Amino acid sequence: MKRILAAAISAGMVLSLAACGGSSTASTTAAATTAAAETKAAEAAAETEAATEAAAEAASGDVITLRASHSCADTHPYHLGLQKFAELVDQKTNGAVKVDIFSSAQLGDERANIEDLQMGTLDIAVSSTGPLGNFAEDFLILDLPFLFSNYDHAHAVLDGEIGQNLIAKLDDIGIVGGAFWENGFREMTNSQRPINGAADCAGLKLRCMENQVHMDAFSALGMDPTPMAWSEVFTALQQGVIDGQENPIAVIYSNKVYEAGQTNLAITNHVYSPSLILFSKAVYEKLDPAYQTALMEAAKEAADYERSCCEDNESAQIEEMKGFGVEVTYPDTAEFQAAMAPVYEKYAAQFGQENIDAITGFAY
Numbered sequence: 001m002k003r004i005l006a007a008a009i010s011a012g013m014v015l016s017l018a019a020c021g022g023s024s025t026a027s028t029t030a031a032a033t034t035a036a037a038e039t040k041a042a043e044a045a046a047e048t049e050a051a052t053e054a055a056a057e058a059a060s061g062d063v064i065t066l067r068a069s070h071s072c073a074d075t076h077p078y079h080l081g082l083q084k085f086a087e088l089v090d091q092k093t094n095g096a097v098k099v100d101i102f103s104s105a106q107l108g109d110e111r112a113n114i115e116d117l118q119m120g121t122l123d124i125a126v127s128s129t130g131p132l133g134n135f136a137e138d139f140l141i142l143d144l145p146f147l148f149s150n151y152d153h154a155h156a157v158l159d160g161e162i163g164q165n166l167i168a169k170l171d172d173i174g175i176v177g178g179a180f181w182e183n184g185f186r187e188m189t190n191s192q193r194p195i196n197g198a199a200d201c202a203g204l205k206l207r208c209m210e211n212q213v214h215m216d217a218f219s220a221l222g223m224d225p226t227p228m229a230w231s232e233v234f235t236a237l238q239q240g241v242i243d244g245q246e247n248p249i250a251v252i253y254s255n256k257v258y259e260a261g262q263t264n265l266a267i268t269n270h271v272y273s274p275s276l277i278l279f280s281k282a283v284y285e286k287l288d289p290a291y292q293t294a295l296m297e298a299a300k301e302a303a304d305y306e307r308s309c310c311e312d313n314e315s316a317q318i319e320e321m322k323g324f325g326v327e328v329t330y331p332d333t334a335e336f337q338a339a340m341a342p343v344y345e346k347y348a349a350q351f352g353q354e355n356i357d358a359i360t361g362f363a364y
């Protein structure tokens with residue numbers, strides 16, 4: 001390839017000298033004509049050689065590199081989980097498949113990532129289920145407030161038939177679901193006042209995910225919910241465009257929202273937020289079946305590790321934020337549950353009361 005490029009450059013140099021010279025003798029014109037022909041030939045040869053190299057790489061089974069995107073910091077469990085996933089994929093494919101991880105929405109926010117997976121322009125994404133309901137409506141049931149009692153309850157439902165049936169529905173929207181990972185139980189932060197009870201929420205301008213169930217739930221509390229992509233939130237908090245946001249401790253801590261004036265943290269656990277590792281169906285289907293199996297196995301094996309990264313550090317991270325001057329309150333969540341009850345009435349018809357009961361009453 002280098003040889004061909006050198007020929008193209010030297011031919012180009014002859015051309016430019018001839019042009020710079022303004023008037024040209026017959027011999028210079030002839031040289032320029034020859035050089036132009038040489039440049040064209042060199043470019044054609046370069047293209048042929050590049051195509052041949054690509055074909056040779058594919059035939060030789062050289063390394064396949066997949067790009068994985070998420071919207072959180074590179075210290076967040078999504079990133080740690082993807083690092084574990086990449087390690088497992090490398091082992092399971094003997095180095096034939098590599099995963100490059102892009103944090104902090106470098107390749108777009110969660111909703112954009114889902115769209116790119118559908119188009120096949122992104123290979124892998126880890127996303128909360130928040131925006132997913134806009135593409136696969138059945139996922140919205142998971143965003144009902146106080147649906148899950150604790151982490152064990154959530155894992156039992158999501159890793160069982162109910163969760164796996166939901167994952168299977170992703171096939172209809174051009175996505176292959178790897179496994180449920182974890183975002184966590186969501187808490188509220190704000191810059192205005194401590195939240196000691198549901199009444200303290202009234203009037204707060206709260207950023208929420210692009211999720212109608214969440215918007216209805218926060219409206220039921222008298223808040224002013226503002227849907228916004230996660231990568232825009234820190235600046236919006238700094239500018240006072242919004243008073244607060246709600247997210248699991250791992251997101252709150254790793255994205256340092258307390259440095260954007262969020263001096264009040266209320267442990268409300270108002271929603272359990274699942275996440276998923278997702279593959280583009282268009283990309284996945286082009287892979288060797290053995291590599292597909294490796295991706296699926298790695299997605300499931302990395303789930304426990306990613307979940308523990310969310311859960312095991314919450315208490316310590318809360319204590320650390322107290323040290324940064326954050327006032328932490330533990331309001332009576334029964335008040336929140338009662339205030340959000342109208343959301344259940346609204347969505348029982350859409351989701352089916354029996355489906356809601358199957359989750360809330362799931363024996364685990």
Ligand code: EAX
Pocket residue numbers: 071072110127128130183209229230246247248251273275
């Ligand atoms: O998935 O948008 C959100 O609040 C999500 O919880 C966050 O990006 C992690």
